[in-house]
Amino acid sequence: MRAVVIHAPKDLRIDSYPDAAPAPGEVRVRIANGGICGSDLHYYHHGGFGVVRIQQPMALGHEIAGVVADVGDGVTGVKPGTRVAVNPSRPCGQCLHCQEGMRNQCLDMRFLGSAMRFPHVQGGFREFITVDATQAVPIADRLSLAEAAVAEPLAVCLHAGKQAGPLLGKRVLITGCGPIGALMILVSRFGGAAEIVVTDVAEAPLAVARKLGASHAINVAANAAALDPWRTGKGVFDTLFEASGNQAALRTALDV
Ligand SMILES: [Zn+2]
Ligand SMILES: [Zn+2]
Incomplete structure (x- = not known):
């Protein structure tokens, strides 16, 4: 074969x-x-x-x-x-x-x-x-x-969701929207998240994120200040799923 x-x-x-x-x-x-x-x-x-x-x-x-x-x-x-x-x-x-x-x-x-x-x-x-x-x-x-x-990468995301604790009513940030980030949108929706914000540096995965139900899909390469509305105080997100592997994404996420 x-x-x-x-x-x-x-x-x-x-x-x-x-x-x-x-x-x-x-x-x-x-x-x-x-x-x-x-x-x-x-x-x-x-x-x-x-x-x-x-x-x-x-x-x-x-x-x-x-x-x-x-x-x-x-x-x-x-x-x-x-x-x-x-x-x-x-x-x-x-x-x-x-x-x-x-x-x-x-x-x-x-x-x-x-x-x-x-x-x-x-x-x-x-x-x-x-x-x-x-x-x-x-x-x-x-x-x-x-x-x-896609069951195997979905299993990875279901495990991440479980590690994060209850998502019901939470504000969730997902940095990176390749397949793992995209599946994290579905897991967050399944968990009842109130707001799901997704970032990436390319347009194609962000378009997928919108289709999958992200509340906001933001190109942080084109607009670095786009996360400012969530920066209030010490930041307003309850949960972060880092799916980009990029240290800039992690650093920015900590501010929000
Ligand atoms: Zn794999
Ligand atoms: Zn063993």
Whole structure:
């Protein structure tokens, strides 16, 4: 089968990869859609991020959805034809943090399309992937597979919303409106925020922010003073979701 494989910065190839029949407890999924994460872009542009570097060819992609093709022995939750979002995380279940119920902090995490461990965990931009059955989560009929591919970044945003506490009636600032910032708008609306102000330095994502229901979508590159109305006193926002990764955004946000 074919896979989208990063070999080095700017060296992305369609390679032939082996297909794996599902072992007991596993499922094989025909991939339909995949979202491109910021980390995929870091692998493509820079060969990694922080101390994480590509040391061998690796299929990219961890925001994926598809249709179950085959199931291994003992799998009961899904069957061939079931439409699923694939959870890219496979925590070990054994380490201290897994035992404490903080599986996201697993010390031995296997995360699809990640060069954090060696050999790297191959990712999901390929025709088929075989994963643990617990990673294949059935989706509702009304959800498209493209929408289901957004389940993983949405999970990140739902977690951020939970960390922030109740949003009902709150004034929320979201700095940065890429996919994460955009999904944070939906999470803030879902939580009942009274006002949702979004900033970015480009017009296209701000247009998306308006469509998704932001109260105000502000281009802080074009108009640096645009946040002044919220600067009263020590600032009026209750909650900040920083989704730009830009230190200027964080500094400005602290003032408001
Ligand atoms: Zn991601
Ligand atoms: Zn663990």
